[in-house]
Amino acid sequence: MAVFEGKKHPDLAQTFNADVERVDWHDETLWWVRKKRDRAAYNILDWELLRNTASAIKDDVLSNLHSYLQHFEAKAIKNGITVHWASDAAEHNQIVHSILTESKISLINKSKSMLTEECHLNEFLKKNGVNVIDTDLGERIVQLAEEPPSHIVLPCIHKKKEEIGELFHEHLGTPKGESNPQALAAVARTHLREVFLTRNAVITGVNFAIAETGEFVVCTNEGNADMGAHLADVHIACMGIEKILPKRKHLAVVLRLLARSATGQPITTYSSHFAKPRGGQHMHIVLVDNGRTRQLSRPDFRNSLKCIRCGACMNTCPVYRRSGGHSYHNAIAGPIGSILAPNLDMKEYSDLPFASTLCGSCSNVCPVKIDIHTQLYKWRQVIVKEGYSTKGKSAGMNVMNFTLSSPNVYNMAGKAGRWFLKNVPFAVNNPLNPWSKQRDMPAPPEQSFKEWYKRNRGK
Amino acid sequence: MSSREKILAAILANQPASQPYLDEIKTPETAADVVEEFKIVLGTIGGTCCEVADLNELSVELNKKSSAGERIISTIPEVAIGGNDNWREQDPHLLENVEVAVIRGHFGISENSAVWVTEELLHQRVLPFICQHLAIVLDKKEIVPTMHHAYERIAQAEYGFGTFIAGPSKTADIEQSLVLGAHGPKSLTVYLVG
Ligand code: SF4
Numbered sequence: 296m297a298v299f300e301g302k303k304h305p306d307l308a309q310t311f312n313a314d315v316e317r318v319d320w321h322d323e324t325l326w327w328v329r330k331k332r333d334r335a336a337y338n339i340l341d342w343e344l345l346r347n348t349a350s351a352i353k354d355d356v357l358s359n360l361h362s363y364l365q366h367f368e369a370k371a372i373k374n375g376i377t378v379h380w381a382s383d384a385a386e387h388n389q390i391v392h393s394i395l396t397e398s399k400i401s402l403i404n405k406s407k408s409m410l411t412e413e414c415h416l417n418e419f420l421k422k423n424g425v426n427v428i429d430t431d432l433g434e435r436i437v438q439l440a441e442e443p444p445s446h447i448v449l450p451c452i453h454k455k456k457e458e459i460g461e462l463f464h465e466h467l468g469t470p471k472g473e474s475n476p477q478a479l480a481a482v483a484r485t486h487l488r489e490v491f492l493t494r495n496a497v498i499t500g501v502n503f504a505i506a507e508t509g510e511f512v513v514c515t516n517e518g519n520a521d522m523g524a525h526l527a528d529v530h531i532a533c534m535g536i537e538k539i540l541p542k543r544k545h546l547a548v549v550l551r552l553l554a555r556s557a558t559g560q561p562i563t564t565y566s567s568h569f570a571k572p573r574g575g576q577h578m579h580i581v582l583v584d585n586g587r588t589r590q591l592s593r594p595d596f597r598n599s600l601k602c603i604r605c606g607a608c609m610n611t612c613p614v615y616r617r618s619g620g621h622s623y624h625n626a627i628a629g630p631i632g633s634i635l636a637p638n639l640d641m642k643e644y645s646d647l648p649f650a651s652t653l654c655g656s657c658s659n660v661c662p663v664k665i666d667i668h669t670q671l672y673k674w675r676q677v678i679v680k681e682g683y684s685t686k687g688k689s690a691g692m693n694v695m696n697f698t699l700s701s702p703n704v705y706n707m708a709g710k711a712g713r714w715f716l717k718n719v720p721f722a723v724n725n726p727l728n729p730w731s732k733q734r735d736m737p738a739p740p741e742q743s744f745k746e747w748y749k750r751n752r753g754k
Numbered sequence: 755m756s757s758r759e760k761i762l763a764a765i766l767a768n769q770p771a772s773q774p775y776l777d778e779i780k781t782p783e784t785a786a787d788v789v790e791e792f793k794i795v796l797g798t799i800g801g802t803c804c805e806v807a808d809l810n811e812l813s814v815e816l817n818k819k820s821s822a823g824e825r826i827i828s829t830i831p832e833v834a835i836g837g838n839d840n841w842r843e844q845d846p847h848l849l850e851n852v853e854v855a856v857i858r859g860h861f862g863i864s865e866n867s868a869v870w871v872t873e874e875l876l877h878q879r880v881l882p883f884i885c886q887h888l889a890i891v892l893d894k895k896e897i898v899p900t901m902h903h904a905y906e907r908i909a910q911a912e913y914g915f916g917t918f919i920a921g922p923s924k925t926a927d928i929e930q931s932l933v934l935g936a937h938g939p940k941s942l943t944v945y946l947v948g
Contacts, residue, residue: 480936
């Protein structure tokens, strides 16, 4: 993405980290969302059973994708929906463009779809003379700022209300200095109503698609996907091939998990089931591969395709919270983005699996139980083996491999490390350690847990 | 080879072996009083719940508003509003100035206060989204405890469009401050009857 100018996570995180106050604020905001998720999860007595069930359903989907997709296609066609298949982002963009050209439409609106971000659809359409307005408020805000979303559920979580007020002043004519969220949202409502009422084609994402019935489900809180879809004559829904569920009843499981994991709500305001076009409307579905079948071929990484895009792994991630979504220079940020991106371009995204402490918090909150942190660790091995890692990362990795494989050396290294931290801190805070930038290494504990344990308990 | 064939062939070559699994969803523990739970949850997501004996009062109130020039649309016979006859057949864009819409819901769910509605109840799909305020009439007996129960009910249902509506439209995109009335209704009232 041009905005990132080829920079990698450590550099981009460094830029974000320069403003300490903003980092703290970003960190706290996302932690607050994470806590809301916890409260919602604890309210469900069978939460763990629900996660296990969702995980099993998604495993079944990956194992039977070949037949489920064909079922879905056949049913959708019978329902009057036109189905398209796209091997990659370029083909997806071409298909969308040709539908619009055929309908002679050059002004469209679009609700949230991470897939279209992944395919850089907006840039492509703009080059081809199609004007797209994103209608999710957060996405509209980053669009006005000419930035990509920094979070899959909360697109402008990195922006302060004063900055949003400034953007609205410039583009929507709000009074200078107005930053009250209520007032700004009211102006956006009026602005986007005009968009819904005047634009004749809409693009929506797809949260889930049902093989049994050929319908697809779109979840929003704002109602923007519905406003767009029920007014436009042409509705194009874009979905990754992994979004399939076998039966309608499986929606119960994923819908119970999705909003609770995302924002702590019991369900999104709208969970809309589109089965047939309304009278006179043209409805299209574009099924997109773009690397998904390649990911399916990697036994260590195929589980990443189970993701339902709730964002919980980002909200809980200590690295994401303190480095910001843009530091991942990929449409999908955070832990899940870091295991999806190397599949798209291993060289370009070789830095991302290292942007993690491997603490495992992501895997603990994931509603479909993806082993995210294990996959991050495995990507590191692949990337180092393929020779894509940077010098500092491989040096650190080699030492780590060596120390972890021998308990005695590990003990010694721990002791020496503590001595080093105290006496020669610059050696640890050196440029070879990517985590030391803008961050002082923590004061070392007086004794390690092992030493403490030995003294106090062990004999 | 078309993209369709290419993708399907790649999937067939790469999809893991199917693991036998029990495609059975255990029905979870549920609230003792679903009506009470529905009311409480609706409050927490920004909606209002009114338990009423009948819809006379609502009907009188809305007719007053209608006479005062506000556009009110009702899809249910118990709340009859004069003068809005052919909106069902018209271009949906013309619903843009609807102040209040009254619709019936098939059933509600107590764990999240969502109400299931389909096209037949709406006549125009955009109606519950484009109005400034939405009122849903729901039979008290038609409240199920969880989403699992909900999908048991609609497992075989035929519809062109259906949606769960839970509360008024909302956004928290500006610094996580909750604002009711993003693009859809600014308020949602559920009238529980029966
Ligand atoms: S990986 Fe899991 S936690 Fe992260 S967005 Fe996907 S479903 Fe949510």
